Amino acid sequence: MDLTFDEAEEAFRAECRAWIEENRPDPALPSGDTREGFGLHRVWERSLFDARWAVVSWPREYGGREASLWEWLIFEEEYYRAGAPQRVTQNGIFLLAPTLFAFGTKSQQDRYLPAMASAEETWCQGWSEPDAGSDLAAIRSRAVRDETEGGWRLTGQKTWTTRGAFCDRLFGLFRSDPEAARHRGLTYFLVDLRADGVTVRPVERLDGDEGFAEVFLEDVFVPDDDVLGEVHKGWEVAMATTGSERGLTLRSPGRFMATASRLVDLRRAAGDSVDPAAEDAVVRAYIDAEAYRWQTFWTVTRLAEGERIGAESSLVKLFWSELDVRMHETASELLGSSSELIDGPSADWMKGLQFALAGPIYAGTNEIQRNVVAERLLGLPRK
C-alpha cells in the first residue's frame, strides 16, 4: 500500500493546475444547458481540446495524452477544484466513446472520436422513451431494413434527451427485430439529428433551462456505417460499457470534493449562527466526499491491475448521487430563506440542488440500482 502520488503524477497535477488557472473562463459561463451557454461551452471545449486537456486518457491520435487512470483522476480533481465549466461533451466522451473504443470500426473511431472531443460534433443519448424509462428494454422505436439504400429507417420517439435541442448527433437503441424477445432484437445506431425526418422539441427542465428534448423520428435513414456493433446486439453493446472505467462507473470524485469544499466555505461564511445539526451535516458531507475519493482510489487500483468491476458500479452511482443531493440540501439549510433565490450569490446552490436531484433518477434510478446490488452483489433472488 502506498497512498502517495509519485513525482510524475505531481508534475502532471501542477501542469493541469497551471493551465486551468490560466485559461478558465472568468466570469463563469452561463449554463451549458441553455442555447447561448451551450455555444460558449463549445468554444471552451475547443480550447481544452487544442491544449490536449479535453480527453486526457484517450490515445494521442484522437486528441488525448494516453494518461493513466490516476492522471485522469488528478485532472478531474484540478478541473473541478478550479471551478472550471461543466462538460457539455460528457455524454459523448464518457458514455458513447467507451462503446466506440470497444465496438466501433476503425473508420467509425476515426470519423467520430476527434470531432466529439473537440466539440465540433456534440452527442446526446437516445435511451429513454415515453414507455421505456427504468425499464429500458421496453423500447419501441423501431428500425426497418432498407436494402436498396444500404441502411435502416428509424421511426419512433426518444425523450428526456439531455441537451438534445443543441446537439448534432444522437446515439441510441432501436428495435430492429420486432419478433425477438425484449432484450434481443435491438440495434445500436448513431443518428444525425440534422437528417430528414428528425424533429426535436425542447422541453424545459426543472431548473428552467431548455436542457431536455423530445426527439421524434419519422422514417429517418441511417446508413449501415452508423450501426455500432452487431445488428440485433444493441443491448449487449450498450450494457458492455455501462461498467466502463471512465463512464458513470467511475465518476470522478473531483466534482463532489469541490462541492464539499464550497459547503465548508458556506458554513464558515455563516459565522456563529449555525444550527449544530446543519453543522454536523456539513462535516458528514465532507467525510462522505473523502470516502468517495478513497473508494475510487481503491477501485482504480483494482482496475489498474486488470480487474473488472461489474455490479459494484451500482454502489458507486448510489453513493455519489445521494451525496450530491445531501450536500445541496445542507446548503439550503445553511442559507435559510435565501436558499430560494435564483439570482445573487447563492443562486448556484439552488441550481445545483435541482441538478443534483436528477442524479438518483438518471442512468438507472436508485431503486433499480438497489435491486442490482441486492441481486447481483448479495445474491438475493430476483423474484
Next chain:
Amino acid sequence: MHFAFTEEQIELRNAVRDLLAKECPPEVVRRAWSGGAGRTDRAWNAMAEMGVLGVVAPEAIGGIGGDEVDLVGVLEETGRAALPEPIVETAAVAVPLLAEAGDDRAAALSEGGACASAIAPTDDLAVWADTADLLVLFDDTGVHAVATSDAELERRHSVDGARRLHRVVARLGDSTRVGGPDAAALAFDRGALGVAAQLLGLGAQLLDTTVDYAKQREQFGAPIGSFQAVKHHLANVRLALEFAAPLVYRAAWSIASRDGERSVHVSMAKAHASDAAVLASRSALQCHGAIGYTTEHDLHLWMKRAWALGAAWGSAPGTAAASRARSCDDRRPGAEIMSEAAPYCTERTRRGRAWPERPGPKGQERES
C-alpha cells in the same frame, strides 16, 4: 498510488478468519457471556501462537515487525467473529505503545503471556480489566501503563454480556507514564482504528447472516429476500460498508506512515465504520423479524457488540465533530478546507468528552 493489500497481508487475514471460524464460533461467544471471565482461552492462545498479537511488535522483541496496515485486516476478522478478547487494547494499543517507550512489558504482551485493557480518552470504562495484566490510561500529561494489581476495579455491566466492563481507580504519575501527549494521541488513534476495523467485520458478518436468512425464509410463498423492501435494506448496508472500508484502510496507512493528518483520518474512519455497523445491526434485526428479537438466536451477539463498539473510542457524532475539528488539511487539492476556521476547529477537537481538554477519565486520580 497503490491502494490495496499485499498477498501476505491477505493471507494473514484469511488465516485469522479460518482460525476464528474454528476457535470462536457463536457457541464460544455465548459461553463467554455465561463464563466467568467473558473470554475464550483457546481462541486467545491460538491467536498468540499464530503470532497475531505481535504483528506490530518489533522483531527485536520477538514480534513480526509489521505495521497498522498489516494489522487492520486481522482486527476486521476479530470483529467478524465477535471475538470476546482485548485484542485491540493489547495488540493495537499497548504493544506498540510500550515497545516505542522501550518498556520491556511489550514482549510479554506481544507473545500472549500477558494482556492489556485500556480506557479510551473518550470513554469511562475498561473492558476485561479484571483479567488484564495492565491498563492503558490517559490523562492530560500523556498515557500511562498501570499494573492491574495496583488499581481498584468496580464491575459495570454491558449490554454485550461478554464485555466485562470496569470502572478504574488508579494513581497516575511520573512512575506510571509511558508517553507524553504525542504518544497518547497516537495510542488513541490506534485504538480507534482497531475498533473501526472490528466494526467493519461485525457489519460484514451481520450482512452475510441476514442475506442467508433472507434467501431461506419464506413468506407469502416466496423468499423474503425477493421482496424489494428487504433488498433495499440490505443494499443500504452493503453500500455503507463499501464506503466505510476504504476510510479505515486509509487511516491504517496514515498511522503506519505517520501522516500529519493521521488523527483526522482515523476520526473519519471511525465515524463511518460506527454508522455502517449500527445500520447493519438495525437492518439485520428488521429483516430477521421476531426470530432476531430473541437471545436464543445468535444475531444479538453481533448486534450488541456493534452497539458497544460504535460508541466506544469516539462515537460517530463525536468523531464527525473531531474530523471537522482536525480537517485543517491544506495539502490535499481543493482543501483550504477549514484552514481559516482553524481556531474554531481546534478548540473543539474531539468535542464532547474531549481529549485533551478533559483532565482524565472519571475515576482516575492524579498523584499529587
